[in-house]
Amino acid sequence: MSLPTDRERRAAALSYKQGYYAPVVVARGTGVVAEAIIACAHEAGVYVHESPELVKMLMQVDCDQHIPPELYRAVAEVLVWLHWLECQKK
Numbered sequence: 001m002s003l004p005t006d007r008e009r010r011a012a013a014l015s016y017k018q019g020y021y022a023p024v025v026v027a028r029g030t031g032v033v034a035e036a037i038i039a040c041a042h043e044a045g046v047y048v049h050e051s052p053e054l055v056k057m058l059m060q061v062d063c064d065q066h067i068p069p070e071l072y073r074a075v076a077e078v079l080v081w082l083h084w085l086e087c088q089k090k
Contacts, residue, residue, distance in 0.1 A: 012058035
């Protein structure tokens with residue numbers, strides 16, 4: 001397995017449910033896997049947020065693991081913004 005190049009697309013998917021103490025990384029990958037994650041999100045109507053810095057940090061979290069406390073603020077800001085977007089649609 002080769003290391004991803006700087007131009008190779010990366011993606012991470014998070015899940016957050018009531019009762020979780022933090023979001024969980026449910027998928028992550030580079031290249032073709034990243035494209036598949038993004039395509040699945042679009043097909044499911046899930047918003048795709050592009051933040052190379054955040055994805056780089058999320059790529060270090062194993063799948064099925066909660067995000068580390070260092071990422072709480074960054075992820076919370078995205079979740080609050082998504083909630084705001086959803087409220088604007090109504």
